[in-house]
Amino acid sequence: MNSPTAATLPITGDQRLVKNINRIALLRLLREEEGLxxxxxxxxxxxxxxxxxxxxxxxxxxGWLRENEVIVTGQLGRRPTPLQLDGRRFVLVGAELTPDTIRVVTTSIQGEVLEANEAALRQVDPEGACHQLVEMISVLVRRVVDGGREVLGIGVGLPGAVDSQTGVLQFAPNIGWRNVPVGERLRAELESADLSSVPVHYQNEADLAAIGETEFGPRPADDPLVYISCGVGLGSxxxxGDTMFxxxxxxxGEIGHTILHLQGRACSCGRRGCAEAYVGLRxxxxxxxxxGKxxxxxxxxxxxxxxxxxxxxAAGRNLGVLLQxxxxxxxxxxxxxxxxxxxxxGADFVDPALQVLASYGEAAGVPAPTVRLARYTEQAVAVGGAAYALYALMHPYQALLQQQR
Amino acid sequence: MNSPTAATLPITGDQRLVKNINRIALLRLLREEEGLxxxxxxxxxxxxxxxxxxxxxxxxxxGWLRENEVIVTGQLGRRPTPLQLDGRRFVLVGAELTPDTIRVVTTSIQGEVLEANEAALRQVDPEGACHQLVEMISVLVRRVVDGGREVLGIGVGLPGAVDSQTGVLQFAPNIGWRNVPVGERLRAELESADLSSVPVHYQNEADLAAIGETEFGPRPADDPLVYISCGVGLGSxxxxGDTMFxxxxxxxGEIGHTILHLQGRACSCGRRGCAEAYVGLRxxxxxxxxxGKxxxxxxxxxxxxxxxxxxxxAAGRNLGVLLQxxxxxxxxxxxxxxxxxxxxxGADFVDPALQVLASYGEAAGVPAPTVRLARYTEQAVAVGGAAYALYALMHPYQALLQQQR
Known part of the structure; x- marks a missing residue:
C-alpha cells in the first residue's frame, strides 16, 4: 500500500505537483476511454x-468527473461505477492576433465553441494590440464568471515564432514586430483588467492550431500530426509523441522556408526558392x-x-510537392x-495539391498519408489557443519546459 | 511519507515496473549531473x-552507482556523500548489418568501445545473415561473461525501415529484403546460441546512429538532433524531446526522398528528383x-x-540544400x-555542403545550426546499437511503445 513511486521526469519535489500529475493521469485515462x-x-x-x-x-x-449510472447485468456482486469527464463548470479562452484582426473564443473542455467575437485591430503596436486583445478577452471572461463558471486558462496565437527559452516573440514580419516580450505585456494588461489569476499562454499561430486538432479531435489523437497554415506566411x-514540437x-516547423526551386524566386526571408515564395498569399x-495584394x-x-x-x-501544385x-x-x-x-x-488550391501528392505516392507504390481540412476553419487558431490552455493543464511538464521564463 | 504518486504515462499496474522507473529516474538524474x-x-x-x-x-x-569520497569542508554536520554512475560491471552489445558487412562491438555504458569485430556477410538471405550475426555476437558475449561482467542488451542496426507496430523490417532495397520478421529470426538464433535471456532490439541504422550520438555524447544531449546517414541510401x-522519432x-526521417529537383532524375524509389538521386553513393x-558503382x-x-x-x-552542394x-x-x-x-x-563532400548551408543562413540573416561529423565514424551504427540497448533501459516507456510486438 505504501509503494514509493514518482513521476518519470523529475523536476521538483513539490508534492502538490506530484498529486496533480496523478489527477491528470486519471483525467487523461478517462479522456482516452470513457466509462472506466x-x-x-x-x-x-x-x-x-x-x-x-x-x-x-x-x-x-x-466538477471534472461525473459518475454514470450502473448498468444492471444480473451478475452477482457490486457493479463498478463507470466514470466520465464532465467539466461543464469550466471554460477555456482562446485568441488570435493577426496583422489586421483579433479573434477571441470561449470553448468547453471538449472543444465546443461557446462564444466568439472578432474585431479589426485598432493599433498594430504591441501595447495597443495587447490592450485591445485583453479588453476583448475580459468581456467574454466576465460573462463566464457571471454564469457561475470558471476560466481554466487563456491561449493566444501570434503571427510569429516564440523563443521557447525566453518567451519573447522573435520576429513577426507581417505585423512588423521584433523581439517583443509578449508575455510581460499580456500579464500587465490582465492585471489591469483584474484577471491576473488566470494562466495565460501564447505561441505561434500554427502551433496552436495543431494543438486544437489533437486536443479537441477524436481519441486517440492522430500522431504525428502536421498542421499546415497557408496564409501570407506558410508555416506549420x-x-x-503527444507533444508540441x-x-x-x-x-x-518553418516549412515555408524549405527550398522548392533551387535558384528560384526571391523570398521575403532573403533566401531564393522557398516554398512561401510560391504558395504564400502574396x-x-x-x-x-x-x-501581390x-x-x-x-x-x-x-x-x-x-x-x-x-x-x-499553380500554388496548389507547389504545395503538393511540399506535402510529399x-x-x-x-x-x-x-x-x-x-x-x-x-x-x-478552396478546391482550386487544395485539389491540385492532393493530386501531386497522390502522384508521388503512386510513383513510389506507397499510399500517401491522409490530408484533411482544419476542423475549425477560420477559428482554427483562436480555438487552438483554448486547446493550448487545456494542453498546458494536461501536460504540465511539457508546458513547463516550453515556457520557462 | 505515504504520498500517493505514479508515473505520468500509466501503462501497467506492475509494481516492479514502477519501482524500476524510480530507479531509472535516479540514474538519469546522476547521468545529467555527477555528484548529487x-x-x-x-x-x-x-x-x-x-x-x-x-x-x-x-x-x-x-554496480550501477558508487559513492565518491566526501570532501571535508570544515563546516559543521555530516557531509552528504556524492554519488556517481559506475556500471563497470555492465557491457552493451551493438551490431550493424549492411548489404556486404557485419560489424559487432561491445561498449561500456559510457560509450567506450571495448571490443570490435567485422566480417564480410557470407549469405544475404535473412536466415544466413541473422545466423552469422548472432554467431559473431556470441563470441563477444562469451568473453564478457567469462570476464565476470553482464550484458545489458543487444541492439542491431538494419539497412531499412522497421514497422514500429509489428517489428517487421518493411523494405531494405539495398539488401533485397521485404517484410522480414527480423525480431523472430534474431530471437530464434539467440535461443540456439543459449543467449535468449539477453534483451535484443533492432532498428533502422540511421535511427541507432542518432541514439549513439545522444546517449553517449556530452550531457545535456543536443536536442533536437538530426543524424544524416550518407551512403547508397540517404536517410536520417x-x-x-529525448525520444527517438x-x-x-x-x-x-526518410529525407533522401524529399524532392530537391522538381522533375529531376529518376530515383530508385520510383519518384523523380529525390535527394538520394543526387547525394546517394550510386x-x-x-x-x-x-x-554507378x-x-x-x-x-x-x-x-x-x-x-x-x-x-x-556536386553531391555536397545538393546535400547543403537538404541541410537548409x-x-x-x-x-x-x-x-x-x-x-x-x-x-x-571527406572535405570534397562536406565542405561544399557547409558552404551552401552557410550561404542560406547569410541570405536570411540567421546563423545556420551546428553541423558536425559522427563521433564514431564507421562504427556509428554498431555503437548506436549498443547505445540503443541502453536507451531501451533508460526509456522503458518509449521503447515499449516503439517495439510493442
Missing amino acids: SRADLSDRSGLTRSTVSLLVKELIDE GIVL TGATGAG AIAADAGLD PEALKAAMAERKDQARAAFD NIWTTFDPKSIVLGGEAVALG | SRADLSDRSGLTRSTVSLLVKELIDE GIVL TGATGAG AIAADAGLD PEALKAAMAERKDQARAAFD NIWTTFDPKSIVLGGEAVALG
Whole structure:
C-alpha cells in the first residue's frame, strides 16, 4: 500500500505537483476511454485503489468527473461505477492576433465553441494590440464568471515564432514586430483588467492550431500530426509523441522556408526558392495579376476570375510537392490544411495539391498519408489557443519546459 | 511519507515496473549531473528520502552507482556523500548489418568501445545473415561473461525501415529484403546460441546512429538532433524531446526522398528528383564516370581523380540544400553527418555542403545550426546499437511503445 513511486521526469519535489500529475493521469485515462471504473483506473495507472478513490472524489467534487449510472447485468456482486469527464463548470479562452484582426473564443473542455467575437485591430503596436486583445478577452471572461463558471486558462496565437527559452516573440514580419516580450505585456494588461489569476499562454499561430486538432479531435489523437497554415506566411504546427514540437529555439516547423526551386524566386526571408515564395498569399496574388495584394484575391475568386484560379492551381501544385516532402520527413498519421489561402482558394488550391501528392505516392507504390481540412476553419487558431490552455493543464511538464521564463 | 504518486504515462499496474522507473529516474538524474547526494536526488525526484536511500543502496549493490569520497569542508554536520554512475560491471552489445558487412562491438555504458569485430556477410538471405550475426555476437558475449561482467542488451542496426507496430523490417532495397520478421529470426538464433535471456532490439541504422550520438555524447544531449546517414541510401535518425522519432509507421526521417529537383532524375524509389538521386553513393559514382558503382569510388578518391572529386562536390552542394531544409523544418540543436559517403568524400563532400548551408543562413540573416561529423565514424551504427540497448533501459516507456510486438 505504501509503494514509493514518482513521476518519470523529475523536476521538483513539490508534492502538490506530484498529486496533480496523478489527477491528470486519471483525467487523461478517462479522456482516452470513457466509462472506466475506479478499479480500471487503478489497474491502468499503477496507483493504489485507495489513492484512486481519494482523487476521483476530489475530481467529482470539483466538477471534472461525473459518475454514470450502473448498468444492471444480473451478475452477482457490486457493479463498478463507470466514470466520465464532465467539466461543464469550466471554460477555456482562446485568441488570435493577426496583422489586421483579433479573434477571441470561449470553448468547453471538449472543444465546443461557446462564444466568439472578432474585431479589426485598432493599433498594430504591441501595447495597443495587447490592450485591445485583453479588453476583448475580459468581456467574454466576465460573462463566464457571471454564469457561475470558471476560466481554466487563456491561449493566444501570434503571427510569429516564440523563443521557447525566453518567451519573447522573435520576429513577426507581417505585423512588423521584433523581439517583443509578449508575455510581460499580456500579464500587465490582465492585471489591469483584474484577471491576473488566470494562466495565460501564447505561441505561434500554427502551433496552436495543431494543438486544437489533437486536443479537441477524436481519441486517440492522430500522431504525428502536421498542421499546415497557408496564409501570407506558410508555416506549420507539429505534434509528435503527444507533444508540441517547436525546435531548439522555437523556430521548428518553418516549412515555408524549405527550398522548392533551387535558384528560384526571391523570398521575403532573403533566401531564393522557398516554398512561401510560391504558395504564400502574396505570391498567389502576384500570379493572379493583383499586384501581390492578397486582399484583392477575395473579390477575384468570388468572380471566379481565370487568372486568380490559375494562380491558386499553380500554388496548389507547389504545395503538393511540399506535402510529399512533409510525408517522407515525418511519416505523419495525418496532415491538416488550414489558413486563409485554403479558405480563399478552396478546391482550386487544395485539389491540385492532393493530386501531386497522390502522384508521388503512386510513383513510389506507397499510399500517401491522409490530408484533411482544419476542423475549425477560420477559428482554427483562436480555438487552438483554448486547446493550448487545456494542453498546458494536461501536460504540465511539457508546458513547463516550453515556457520557462 | 505515504504520498500517493505514479508515473505520468500509466501503462501497467506492475509494481516492479514502477519501482524500476524510480530507479531509472535516479540514474538519469546522476547521468545529467555527477555528484548529487541522496538528499539532492530526493529533492529533484520528488521521492521520499527513505525511498531514495533504499533504491540507492540497491543500485550500489548491483554496480550501477558508487559513492565518491566526501570532501571535508570544515563546516559543521555530516557531509552528504556524492554519488556517481559506475556500471563497470555492465557491457552493451551493438551490431550493424549492411548489404556486404557485419560489424559487432561491445561498449561500456559510457560509450567506450571495448571490443570490435567485422566480417564480410557470407549469405544475404535473412536466415544466413541473422545466423552469422548472432554467431559473431556470441563470441563477444562469451568473453564478457567469462570476464565476470553482464550484458545489458543487444541492439542491431538494419539497412531499412522497421514497422514500429509489428517489428517487421518493411523494405531494405539495398539488401533485397521485404517484410522480414527480423525480431523472430534474431530471437530464434539467440535461443540456439543459449543467449535468449539477453534483451535484443533492432532498428533502422540511421535511427541507432542518432541514439549513439545522444546517449553517449556530452550531457545535456543536443536536442533536437538530426543524424544524416550518407551512403547508397540517404536517410536520417531524429531525436526529439529525448525520444527517438520514427513516425507513424516507422518510415519517419526518410529525407533522401524529399524532392530537391522538381522533375529531376529518376530515383530508385520510383519518384523523380529525390535527394538520394543526387547525394546517394550510386549517383556520385555515376557522376564520377564509374558506371554507378560505389565500390569503385574508393580507388578513384585515393588517386584524387578530378571527376570523382567533382562528383562529390556536386553531391555536397545538393546535400547543403537538404541541410537548409532540415534546419528550417526541425530547428535542430545539431546536425550530425555520417556514413560511407562522408568517409569517402571527406572535405570534397562536406565542405561544399557547409558552404551552401552557410550561404542560406547569410541570405536570411540567421546563423545556420551546428553541423558536425559522427563521433564514431564507421562504427556509428554498431555503437548506436549498443547505445540503443541502453536507451531501451533508460526509456522503458518509449521503447515499449516503439517495439510493442
